[in-house]
Amino acid sequence: MTEEYRESVPVLTFPRQTLVSLLVFAIVWEVLSHLAPYLGIPPFAIPSFVRIARSIATITPIDIVVTLARVIAALIVSFVLGLALAMAMYRSDSLNKYLHPMIRLLMAVPVVSWILFAVLWFPGVEFRIGFVLVVVCGPVFLVDTLDAMHGVPRELRHMMRSFRPTTLQYFFKLILPAILPTIFTSWKVNISLAIRVVTIAELVGAVTGIGHQLSVAQELFSVADVFAWTLVLVALLFLLEAVVARAEARILRWRT
Amino acid sequence: MSGPPPIEVRGLRKVFRQTTTGQAVVAIDRLDLAIAPREVVAIVGQTGCGKSTFFDLMIGLEAPSEGAIHIGDKSPYADFDHFRGRIATVFQQDRLLPWRSALDNARLPLELIGLPEQEQRERALMWLNRLGLAQFTNAYPHELSGGMRQRVAIARAFAVGPDILLADEAFGHLDEVTAAELRDTFLKLARECGSTAILITHQLEEAIGVGDRIIVFGKSAKLLADIHVAQWPKSKYGLLREVIQSTLQGNVADPRLVL
Numbered sequence: 001m002t003e004e005y006r007e008s009v010p011v012l013t014f015p016r017q018t019l020v021s022l023l024v025f026a027i028v029w030e031v032l033s034h035l036a037p038y039l040g041i042p043p044f045a046i047p048s049f050v051r052i053a054r055s056i057a058t059i060t061p062i063d064i065v066v067t068l069a070r071v072i073a074a075l076i077v078s079f080v081l082g083l084a085l086a087m088a089m090y091r092s093d094s095l096n097k098y099l100h101p102m103i104r105l106l107m108a109v110p111v112v113s114w115i116l117f118a119v120l121w122f123p124g125v126e127f128r129i130g131f132v133l134v135v136v137c138g139p140v141f142l143v144d145t146l147d148a149m150h151g152v153p154r155e156l157r158h159m160m161r162s163f164r165p166t167t168l169q170y171f172f173k174l175i176l177p178a179i180l181p182t183i184f185t186s187w188k189v190n191i192s193l194a195i196r197v198v199t200i201a202e203l204v205g206a207v208t209g210i211g212h213q214l215s216v217a218q219e220l221f222s223v224a225d226v227f228a229w230t231l232v233l234v235a236l237l238f239l240l241e242a243v244v245a246r247a248e249a250r251i252l253r254w255r256t
Numbered sequence: 257m258s259g260p261p262p263i264e265v266r267g268l269r270k271v272f273r274q275t276t277t278g279q280a281v282v283a284i285d286r287l288d289l290a291i292a293p294r295e296v297v298a299i300v301g302q303t304g305c306g307k308s309t310f311f312d313l314m315i316g317l318e319a320p321s322e323g324a325i326h327i328g329d330k331s332p333y334a335d336f337d338h339f340r341g342r343i344a345t346v347f348q349q350d351r352l353l354p355w356r357s358a359l360d361n362a363r364l365p366l367e368l369i370g371l372p373e374q375e376q377r378e379r380a381l382m383w384l385n386r387l388g389l390a391q392f393t394n395a396y397p398h399e400l401s402g403g404m405r406q407r408v409a410i411a412r413a414f415a416v417g418p419d420i421l422l423a424d425e426a427f428g429h430l431d432e433v434t435a436a437e438l439r440d441t442f443l444k445l446a447r448e449c450g451s452t453a454i455l456i457t458h459q460l461e462e463a464i465g466v467g468d469r470i471i472v473f474g475k476s477a478k479l480l481a482d483i484h485v486a487q488w489p490k491s492k493y494g495l496l497r498e499v500i501q502s503t504l505q506g507n508v509a510d511p512r513l514v515l
Binding site: 158163165174177252 | 354
């Protein structure tokens, strides 16, 4: 065997620049919080980190759990619906031609409009929030996976068909593995989207959840509480993204 | 073991309609051909002569516009599922699935025919070993060189024990040494397995070196020549190459083809 065997080496990167930029922001914030009275800014507008820490200590875990459950449930429903519809549209060109314009239309509707529609259409708060999340995230999953399905190289499709798979084998042995990288990217995009959308949706009518707590903090003019809950949201986003990134690294290890 | 069935092509015609102009393009125009079981046939022709269309029709991925291909008494298009595990292909590029290891790529057709997992693994390993890839069964395609990837593709084709092997310019993209080595391996294995092999190529050396028969396609897969290589002494291979070349260039059979 004279041919070359190329072994790939995974590359690890350390986000030093990220830490530096966060540190700079924190220092500037802390300095501003102390200088605020001298700059004519009300003290509550830029709370110190001590004050924010006190707000963080009062955070109620149940609100975090409720928001997290809403996000995860809605993302799973959106993904299943988006993938199922994408598969149907991939299989049927005429269905694709009918549905594609409608999907683009849905994606163009602002989140606020969906929230208003949900309030007017549905009496249940949970259903309203779920509806808004699914109607915003579902089309993103659908369009991403459908594009990825159409992007599976013709050569691979041709090879696979030459071995005469059944429809299910064709999907599970070629299409699904081929679109997995896009699915993971879509999950990352949708996690960020869902975290932002759930907060807005919870502002309207919800009596639990981070969005509701943000609404309460706004009514109390408590910037420290807003900051604390925002930090929780950001931490949740990073946590969910880390979970997806870990699954991605494990499942797509062939890429490294 | 009954062996592979004979292949019969009768009045085969394939017409495509160009998507931009709507104009009809005759890719194959009334081709008649018979291939005996276990024959190794090389099909040569210039680019655009209909070789690849013939390949797709043989696999059953395209329907003939007119005429028919019969493998035994079945059509590869109409009886598509019948040929699962009976026809295997090797392509110009290896076309391995990048997310599968060499072993998992080699066993892909075995999964499709529903063999038990243990048997899939054993058969795929056996073929990878035979192709000199015993050390690389867990390597992913991007970790292998072009020649090694093509070996995996050959292992994948043979693993299923097909009646008919189809190779479309399978060695054309490799360097000469690797291509010659793989060609010899392919031919040896095809003969050992008793498969009928059809190799589509534009390289005359490859056709002469591999085929029991060389079929020369002109425009629209017009059958210009059907050469039984065994009738030509090795000392005249140079002349054979010359007359095939002149046949291809003139789009008409060179009279020197009749010895």
